[in-house]
Amino acid sequence: MGIEEVLAAARAGSGRLSPAELLAAQAAGALVVDTRTPAHREEQGEFPGALVIDRTVLEWRLDPTCPWRIPEAVDADRLVVVVCRHGFSSSLAAASLRAVGLHRATDLAGGVEAWIAAGLPVHRGPVDLRT
Structure with missing residues (x-):
C-alpha cells in the first residue's frame, strides 16, 4: 500500500472541515491543534x-487517559481539529488520534493554505506552545 492509499484510509469517514x-x-469549543513546523x-x-x-508527541498530549496529557485533554468526546500546512499530515495525525480513542478527531481540508485562501486571519503574535 502506498501513501495515497494510507491517506485515503485515514480520511475515510473523518468528516474533514472546511x-x-x-x-x-x-x-x-473545538480544540484546534497546529502541528506545522x-x-x-x-x-x-x-x-x-x-x-x-x-x-512527535501529539497522541501523548491529547489522550485523556495518558499521564502526559495537556489540561485540555479531558474528554474523548471533544472535537479536536488538527491543522497543518496543506492538509495531508493533519489527516494522518487525526486518524492516529481516532486510533487512541478521540473518535471525533478530524482535520482542516486544505490546511492553513485553505484557511488563508478563504480570507481568514492568521497572526504573528505569540503561540500557545505545548511540549
Missing part, C-alpha cells in the same frame, strides 16, 4: 486560537 466549518467549530508557521503565520503541539 475553513468556514472550522471557524464555527472553534467558536463552539516552526518554519511553516513563520512563513504562513500563526493559527488563531490553536495550541501548537509537535507531531
Whole structure:
C-alpha cells in the first residue's frame, strides 16, 4: 500500500472541515491543534486560537487517559481539529488520534493554505506552545 492509499484510509469517514466549518467549530469549543513546523508557521503565520503541539508527541498530549496529557485533554468526546500546512499530515495525525480513542478527531481540508485562501486571519503574535 502506498501513501495515497494510507491517506485515503485515514480520511475515510473523518468528516474533514472546511475553513468556514472550522471557524464555527472553534467558536463552539473545538480544540484546534497546529502541528506545522516552526518554519511553516513563520512563513504562513500563526493559527488563531490553536495550541501548537509537535507531531512527535501529539497522541501523548491529547489522550485523556495518558499521564502526559495537556489540561485540555479531558474528554474523548471533544472535537479536536488538527491543522497543518496543506492538509495531508493533519489527516494522518487525526486518524492516529481516532486510533487512541478521540473518535471525533478530524482535520482542516486544505490546511492553513485553505484557511488563508478563504480570507481568514492568521497572526504573528505569540503561540500557545505545548511540549
